[in-house]
Amino acid sequence: MTEMTDVPMLEVNDLHAYYGKSHILQGVSFTVKEGEIVSLLGRNGVGRSTTALAIMGTVARHGSVKFRGTELVGRLPHEIAQAGLGIVVENRDIFPTLTLRQNLIMGQKEARNTGRWSIEDMFEMFPNLRERADIDAGHLSGGEQQMLTMCRTLMGDPDLVIIDEPTEGLAPKIVTQVAAMLEEISRRGVSILLIEQKLTIALKISQRIYVMGHGHVVFEGVPEDLNRDESIRKEWLEV
Numbered sequence: 001m002t003e004m005t006d007v008p009m010l011e012v013n014d015l016h017a018y019y020g021k022s023h024i025l026q027g028v029s030f031t032v033k034e035g036e037i038v039s040l041l042g043r044n045g046v047g048r049s050t051t052a053l054a055i056m057g058t059v060a061r062h063g064s065v066k067f068r069g070t071e072l073v074g075r076l077p078h079e080i081a082q083a084g085l086g087i088v089v090e091n092r093d094i095f096p097t098l099t100l101r102q103n104l105i106m107g108q109k110e111a112r113n114t115g116r117w118s119i120e121d122m123f124e125m126f127p128n129l130r131e132r133a134d135i136d137a138g139h140l141s142g143g144e145q146q147m148l149t150m151c152r153t154l155m156g157d158p159d160l161v162i163i164d165e166p167t168e169g170l171a172p173k174i175v176t177q178v179a180a181m182l183e184e185i186s187r188r189g190v191s192i193l194l195i196e197q198k199l200t201i202a203l204k205i206s207q208r209i210y211v212m213g214h215g216h217v218v219f220e221g222v223p224e225d226l227n228r229d230e231s232i233r234k235e236w237l238e239v
Contacts, residue, residue, distance in 0.1 A: 207222070
């Protein structure tokens with residue numbers, strides 16, 4: 001894993017976001033350091049996915065989002081992506097009429113990829129994608145589409161990637177592959193903000209954890225802290 005520094009790569013401070021008149025995020029603050037995996041946990045509807053979209057500039061927001069010290073609030077989504085942020089959305093937003101391989105090529109920032117990741121890297125992490133490389137992405141299973149979405153985002157060579165519910169609906173074997181992939185992403189120097197409901201995977205691979213409730217952060221700590229804090233788990237995480 002890349003050596004981490006105390007300087008945040010991503011610094012979110014007093015972030016508010018809205019859908020119309022609905023005030024979804026109500027002063028969210030957290031940091032992600034270089035090379036770090038940070039999990040953002042919470043029940044459905046507390047604002048985790050909205051936080052991801054607010055960082056990327058696709059919902060109305062105010063507050064501060066700094067990436068490598070540069071303010072992102074006020075910038076357009078494509079400018080934020082070009083700055084080095086990537087996002088893997090929950091709805092598996094693929095190009096269904098293109099092949100799996102073509103989807104990966106579409107993820108590259110340039111015609112010739114010179115970043116940390118190659119298509120061969122993707123196939124090594126997920127061998128079943130190699131077997132499906134020339135099949136239209138719309139014919140892939142849900143799990144394969146999820147893997148493709150993550151791999152396509154990596155092909156853009158982001159320095160920090162926000163991954164929203166990567167294990168949702170996946171078989172246990174694929175969940176294990178996804179966890180290994182996240183750790184490999186971190187080893188290659190990419191910071192990760194993981195939005196996840198499965199406490200097990202978050203506790204296993206994260207350096208730090210934030211828990212959200214009602215549009216703001218209600219807990220911050222390392223996995224061991226959350227393991228010990230039964231009251232937080234019962235009030236904000238358990239169904």
